[in-house]
Amino acid sequence: MSKLLEIDNIWKSFGGLTALADVSFSVEHKQIKSLIGPNGAGKTTLYNIITGFSVPTEGTVRFCGNRIDGLKPHIIAGKGIARTFQNVELFDNMTVIENVMMGCHVRTEAGLFSGAFRLPAAQTEKRAVVEKSLELLDFVNLKERAHEDSAGLPFGLQRYLEIARAMATEPKLLLLDEPASGLDTTESQALTELILKIRNRGIAVLLVEHNMEVAMEISDEIVVLNYGVNIAEGTPRQIQNNPEVVSAYLGDESYA
Numbered sequence: 001m002s003k004l005l006e007i008d009n010i011w012k013s014f015g016g017l018t019a020l021a022d023v024s025f026s027v028e029h030k031q032i033k034s035l036i037g038p039n040g041a042g043k044t045t046l047y048n049i050i051t052g053f054s055v056p057t058e059g060t061v062r063f064c065g066n067r068i069d070g071l072k073p074h075i076i077a078g079k080g081i082a083r084t085f086q087n088v089e090l091f092d093n094m095t096v097i098e099n100v101m102m103g104c105h106v107r108t109e110a111g112l113f114s115g116a117f118r119l120p121a122a123q124t125e126k127r128a129v130v131e132k133s134l135e136l137l138d139f140v141n142l143k144e145r146a147h148e149d150s151a152g153l154p155f156g157l158q159r160y161l162e163i164a165r166a167m168a169t170e171p172k173l174l175l176l177d178e179p180a181s182g183l184d185t186t187e188s189q190a191l192t193e194l195i196l197k198i199r200n201r202g203i204a205v206l207l208v209e210h211n212m213e214v215a216m217e218i219s220d221e222i223v224v225l226n227y228g229v230n231i232a233e234g235t236p237r238q239i240q241n242n243p244e245v246v247s248a249y250l251g252d253e254s255y256a
């Protein structure tokens with residue numbers, strides 16, 4: 001069986017700035033892999049390339065054996081890659097459950113909020129979408145708030161809602177971009193448990209995480225990026241004992 005995600009020799013330049021220089025690594029089915037490195041290392045740029053928000057200058061991205069680099073974001077979402085954003089991006093003028101229903105849209109036939117929903121088949125589909133959305137809200141512990149405005153949720157809970165919306169697209173791979181940033185200790189602990197629960201559903205997770213303890217605790221493998229270069233890859237133990245990583249990062253407060 002092919003690997004789930006294969007990043008091969010990716011380069012990305014913005015004018016004179018090389019954000020990614022020959023980055024290669026892969027993610028296995030059902031794996032939790034963390035991508036770590038200081039601010040500006042190129043982590044978000046790589047997420048944008050994987051999800052079709054940006055096109056690499058050179059190199060290829062394969063998902064389930066097929067090339068996806070250069071495809072449009074909604075096509076890539078349809079193939080089974082979902083993401084959350086470093087700065088939470090919700091539909092602020094919608095309720096909590098409507099945000100999750102928007103995620104379901106990737107897998108439904110009828111336009112969710114269009115007139116087509118008056119047709120009987122569409123009504124059945126809408127009931128299924130509502131049920132699935134409530135189940136996902138339950139999964140992230142937000143079911144009680146389903147009908148509140150999403151903009152009114154505390155920031156930490158908005159991050160959970162964004163994860164529920166991403167899950168609604170039924171991904172095989174979920175990309176989380178600094179999901180713990182802005183969360184307090186209790187919320188971070190709950191997030192760690194949630195990520196493990198997501199993997200237990202058979203979904204692989206690629207995680208940008210600046211909290212080293214969290215990354216070490218939950219990752220099967222870790223990739224270290226530094227100024228766009230992949231300087232190390234391995235199990236948490238291997239990364240912890242890698243001299244280059246230790247001298248470059250561990251114990252360095254600028255770590256992000």
Ligand SMILES: Nc1ncnc2c1ncn2[C@@H]1O[C@H](COP(=O)(O)OP(=O)(O)O)[C@@H](O)[C@H]1O
Nearest residue numbers: 014017019037038039040041042043044045046
């Ligand atoms: N759209 C863009 N235009 C120009 N430079 C960019 C753009 N996106 C990212 N960069 C630059 O690329 C580098 C990597 O950024 P980024 O991927 O956001 O890093 P990280 O997520 O690891 O903090 C940074 O120097 C950043 O300023």
Ligand SMILES: [Mg+2]
Nearest residue numbers: 043044045086
């Ligand atoms: Mg970033």
